[in-house]
Amino acid sequence: MSSLPKRIIRETERLISDPVPGITATPHEENLRYFDVLLDGPSGSPYENGVFKLELFLPDDYPMAPPMVRFLTKIYHPNIDRLGRICLDVLKNNWSPALQIRTILLSIQALLSSPNPDDPLANEVADEWKNNHDKAIQTAREWTAQYAK
Amino acid sequence: MPTYEEEHGLNSTNNNTEGERPNRLTVQQALNNFINTPTDSRNNLSNSINNSINGINNVDFNLLNQMMNSMNTILVDKSNTNNGVSNEFIDRLERVNVKQLKNDDTCPICTNEYKDDSYPLVVELPCNSKHRFDLECIVPWLKINKTCPLCRIDVTIKKELPVLVDSEEEDEDWEMYG
Missing domain, CATH: 1.10.287 (Helix Hairpins)
Structure with missing residues (x-):
């Protein structure tokens, strides 16, 4: 493996020394491009009090290409599918090399606060979110209590 | 040479x-x-x-x-x-004079201070004179994208001069709502 770019080292140091509230990202010792992420469910959302596990990987062409991020904890959300894949513009077309790991994780946290059922990745969840909103919120709460511990 | x-x-x-x-x-x-x-x-x-x-x-x-x-x-x-900009476009990018760079100015892409390099080669994009990058960092991005990493504006679109709003026209607009 080629040596780690300075930017990645610097980002990692800052994630540890000056962490974003409610977010921890820890690199694997044997692969410093692979991070274990713990993300607190935002207060006021059905994910409140949940701690969600994600994996984040910085591809070789990072920061020209976005990090790859996936939920490992089961979550009931219209923009996150059963495999934990996330539908979020900044992870795809709207990526910019001026964004960083911390800004991406903040965007994901914001996505939990404001789901977008009109651009769904999990169609059934999105339908429920639009047509039976109270029940969808209830399910999201139940899943959070059950899985996001 | x-x-x-x-x-x-x-x-x-x-x-x-x-x-x-x-x-x-x-x-x-x-x-x-x-x-x-x-x-x-x-x-x-x-x-x-x-x-x-x-x-x-x-x-x-x-x-x-x-x-x-x-x-x-x-x-x-x-x-x-996904096509990026032409080589000519890259060659024509505005160079930033080293004297204009502050000691703690950093490139948004590599996050290094420009002055870490004794001969920094810094360019600004046409969207905004503050949108500066190491040439070395912005080139690989512009080769696959036409957008500025900081504001996402298409950098190949010619910057339009701000049009001064004619006061008469402005009055007419207001009448529409009045």
């Missing part, structure tokens, strides 16, 4: 960026090869697949061909929309 490119290691950058997204090119080439293969040899391929793999029978090559064609269309589409 070494050329400008040699002095600034631009050749190596170019080589790297041309190898950007190798997978997409390879897949596309593979598709083209497949689509342009005469049907006969594809039938041979079909036979060999049938012979070597039990369970795959009667591979529908028309369907497969359709799928390959539509995949190719998608790939071509994608590579067109």
Whole structure:
């Protein structure tokens, strides 16, 4: 493996020394491009009090290409599918090399606060979110209590 | 005398960026090869697949061909929309004089301080004179994208001079709501 770019080292140091509230990202010792992420469910959302596990990987062409991020904890959300894949513009077309790991994780946290059922990745969840909103919120709460511990 | 490119290691950058997204090119080439293969040899391929793999029978090559064609269309589409700027555009980027750089100014892409390098080569994009980057950092991005990393504006669109609003016109607009 080629040596780690300075930017990645610097980002990692800052994630540890000056962490974003409610977010921890820890690199694997044997692969410093692979991070274990713990993300607190935002207060006021059905994910409140949940701690969600994600994996984040910085591809070789990072920061020209976005990090790859996936939920490992089961979550009931219209923009996150059963495999934990996330539908979020900044992870795809709207990526910019001026964004960083911390800004991406903040965007994901914001996505939990404001789901977008009109651009769904999990169609059934999105339908429920639009047509039976109270029940969808209830399910999201139940899943959070059950899985996001 | 070494050329400008040699002095600034631009050749190596170019080589790297041309190898950007190798997978997409390879897949596309593979598709083209497949689509342009005469049907006969594809039938041979079909036979060999049938012979070597039990369970795959009667591979529908028309369907497969359709799928390959539509995949190719998608790939071509994608590579067109992802096209970056021309080399001429990069050559014409505004250079930032070192004297204008503060000691703690950093490149938003590599996050290094420009002045870490004793001869920093910094450019600004046409969208905003504050949108500055190491030339070395912005080139690989602009080779695959036409947008500024800081404001996402298409950098190839000529900057329009701010149009002064004619006071009479403004009055007319207000009348519409009045």
